[in-house]
Amino acid sequence: MKREIPKVYDPRGAEEKWYPYWETNGYFVADVRSPKPSYVMVIPPPNVTGTLHMGHMLVCTLPDIVARWRRMSGDNVLWLPGMDHAGIATQNVVERQLMEEEHLTRHDLGREEFVKRVWQWKEKNGGIILKQMRRLGASLDWTRERFTLDEGLSRAVREVFVRLFNEGLIYRAKRMINWCPRCTTALSDLEVKFEERNGKLWTIKYPLKVPGAGGGGEEFVTVATTRPETMLGDTALAIHPRDERYFYLKGRMAVLPLMQREIPIVEDERVDPEFGTGIVKVTPAHDPNDFEVGMKNHLPQISILDEQGRIINAGRYNGLDRFVARKEVLEDLKTQGLLLEEKIHLHNVGKCDRCGTVVEPLISTQWFMKMSDPDPAKNLAAPALRAVEEGYIRFVPSSKINVYREWMTNIRDWCISRQLWWGHRIPVWYCGNCNDAVALVAEPTRCEKCGSDQLRQDPDVLDTWFSSQLWPFSTLGWPEATEDLQKFYPTTTMITAADIIFFWVARMIMSGLRFMGHESLRAGNPDIKSYLDWGPREWKASIPFHTVYFNVLVRDAEGQKMSKSKKNVIDPLEVTEQYGTDAVRFTLAAMSAPGSDIALSKERMEGYRAFANKIWNAARFVLINLPEDPIEYHPDEDLDCANTVFDRWIRSRLASVTDEVNRALEEFRFHEAAHVVYQFFWHELCDWYLEFVKPALTDPHVPRESRAVQTRSLVAVFDYALRLLHPFMPFITEELWQQLPVARGSICVARFPANLSKRYADQETEKVVQLLQGVVTGIRSLRAENEIGPSQRIPAHVYLVDARQTEVLRPFEPQLRMLAGLETIELSTGDVTVAKGLKHIEADFAVLIPASVVGNREKEFERLTREDMKLDKDLQSIKSKLSDPKFLERAPETVVADWRAREQELQTKRRRIKENLSAFSGN
């Protein structure tokens, strides 16, 4: 029945309507008992504190395209949502709020109360981002939503910790680590971001100790430093052992200014004689390099900073903030005449990834995870590298393997403890009586060794990424052998941003291999002693995912990284509001070409909003033209119910496009898939097919029967087109599909088109339609060039070179008349040269508008001359190619044949243009 919908698509209505419909009908819920093939993804869990940014939107859109495509293609799709507790970030947020609203620190509340407050905050504000993901249409299985601090996931964390602890892969040690004085916690190497900065390099005089006498003498050496305050902790100076300039210093002592401490001058290969003065101050407690030098030379380590970055162990400087201390140290040196030089110096400063505070290297007792054990049975990194290098896990794009290999081969132990309260508390208990330390999954009441109840749990929590690395299996129920775990692990695809390849991807691979295969295999097969003994079957069973697709970064229109400080952040909710979610999704997909980042521009989103509107209006056309009398539709059979050239043509094109879309998605070539479907819908379906079938639908003389057939075919074609579009634009396609008379349930579970080529590919028909299109375009071109307005109906004559084609075209005279705006059309075989009028000449046909229509033909003469010159140029290059014996000899036959055919075609066309030019004055 005829339906009327508004002229302009309003995204809001559709977006509010359909997500609840999908969710309540359970379309996104994976069935653990389904016989269908599984397709599994887990979402990179966003921070509980997060609000949606463009990066999230991309990480929602691309997997959603995959999920919807696979679901429609018949897979049992599980796309699992959840959130990360985001230790430091969340604690910072709540602490800040506490300070602002109640002027309290977390210490004022105490640990238990503070953690309770964070949970309250989480319950109240935490889920925003998940609601926002629904707005984007993400087809996530919300019945399986997880949170890294859930009871189940916490159990997994403790289990992993205990096992690695018992194997010696988690250990406690006093090491040099990165410390954030603002967050007052240790950080891993990855959480320090280096920033190039124009700092200063100061040159300081250190007096030499006079042999035999106390105190400094007249002799000095000079050293250069960017962090003068660390000199308070200096315990040596160092020179390069082969630096002849300083041979005289070997074995001597210097006197540390301000502290008056006598320090040795040591030799070390690490010193670069070219830098500064060639003499280095050594601060073993606050510089990683100096730490090494100190260890080698048995130097004392003097810590001069407390956990908040205030000076300690340095006499009168004690209690000063590190930067205040720097000023005072410099002042004092200046006063004493020991500050020699101050110059600008470009160097890297390490900053806390979370809060931007300059981090300090310092010595501290922390927990570490051993990444690369010499024992192959315990080594975590080696098998993880192999799994990727040998293709058990595929990286897209594959160039990321280099990045991964580089890091995995130079991997260092991971500092996993954090001096925070929000997170998984380290499951280690110390006995106050016998000093034993045990790691246990469940809290003990008595010391296992001595029976004492004087137990104290380690106060630290684990790095957030410690729980994230378990995400692909902890979310499925591990360590329990749940149905979900057995059904859905390993997951199929991971789509994530490349900037967390080390933080997350690498660690998931390591822990997946370690916990999802290793042990069970060793238990079941005593012959397997190490990862390296595993066979392909075991590898395949334990990897966390088969494919990792690294999406690119979303930038602003100028290609700048989006950041709050630059104020160039594009808010997804704002732009989806403005252009419609589907348009923004389509933009992201269409721009997701591997390799280069996305420069998100307003123009592009406007373009795809127009596309949505085009879809809408195409549907409007279909619905308006549904016949008044009811007809029966057969969704599965109607596609080939009509047998006109146009229907055969659109089916052939649909088949070809379907193949391309499926192949592109198979290879995660989102931009290609989007582009192909866009071109098909707009420039084939709308521009031509709808126009072709228009007469059969609107002409009252068309018999009811044939109109019904045409309608059924049109509806079926449109149905298929909407299905192709659905993964990219879920809302508008659902909204329109529901109005089609063939709709059942939801388009999100309708079958995605596939394998149509065998049945519908039809080159002959495509050629016929190409000819029709050529004729129409030729006439339109003549009209435009000669300013014949669209309302002016004119006669036209089409001359076909091949008599058979005349007959092929004859049935389509009505369509030709309509599309070219003709009053009459005459088809004939023959020579156009003698006829008078405006001519458009191709190799196999010519179109003519009689001279009576237009008087002025100078323009045409110019155009034909121009065309002739261009053809001449093209022909020259083809001729020279075809006259080259080497080309003829070595190029494949098909290529030569193609060129010969091309030459023929151009020659024919040129001859006919020439004839007409020479006849010009005559007619």
Next chain:
RNA sequence: GGGCGGUUAGCUCAGUUGGUAGAGCGCAUCCCUUACAAGGAUGAUGUCACAAGUUCGAGUCUUGUACCGCCCACCA
């Protein structure tokens, strides 16, 4: 210091086994034609950064150069 990526139409970018250079936007001309002016029709525009090499043939492969960007690295 290493590694990776980019350089194609005015702008933003596609271009996967080497074989007639494409899209979107913008621009020009004409149209509110009975799905759509967020539209239609027609049209203009490129020594594919530079240089050499391989090849019958290079935007596509090799090497080098220049500029831009990203990642990693303990340079005081």
